[in-house]
Amino acid sequence: MSVGLLIISHNDVGRAMLNATVAMLGVNPLRVALMSVTTEDEPDELRQQARELVREVDRGEGVLVLTDLYGSTPSNIANCEYAEHQVNVVAGLNMPMLLRILNYPKLGLEELTEKAVSGGTDGVMRCPGKAP
């Protein structure tokens, strides 16, 4: 058993990042659903879609929802109510975050949520050798 993953992003941001990360790892150890949000989409339908996808990927261990930008529409959708499902939401999606998550597929929801935040944060860095 493992946590489910739902990525809610602007357009193809989530898909591009997931494809690149899974190609690099050579395997996708988690159940992942993707949701692309465009400006044409209707928020109520998006929330409904998010709830359906959470139901699809939840096997009783909960769902980690990742989104790209806190305060934007995908993030507002990500933060909707999911009724009986246990859901944590992390914003600021980047490849280090996704890689860290996919490297710990056996963790529970709380631990995986912490890994998402630490992986995403640790991965933002000024590259060495370029200091003034």
Place this chain on the structure above:
Amino acid sequence: MSVGLLIISHNDVGRAMLNATVAMLGVNPLRVALMSVTTEDEPDELRQQARELVREVDRGEGVLVLTDLYGSTPSNIANCEYAEHQVNVVAGLNMPMLLRILNYPKLGLEELTEKAVSGGTDGVMRCPGKAP
């Protein structure tokens, strides 16, 4: 005058994120070049391409190079030598980073580099209301 921007990412990650961010802002205030790196690409050619793109976007104020994952091929390309050009490299590309950068188009290279790191880091968060 302003700093140039070069985004070097796996496949379409950079393009997807730039398109979404610019669509949200309604404007792109910086000169931006994109480089998509696939597993088929030859590193020497990629480095050559990166140098050409840095030359294209540099108007004398330097270039900020963003990449998605430190230690991966796009990041290794991003950290190549750029001869006479002043270049800083930041890894961990996410939408909050890109949005922060595009919100400060008049900053110099050092200040913009700091904004990239702080914007990217600040944007990684567990969303409120979802704490246990």
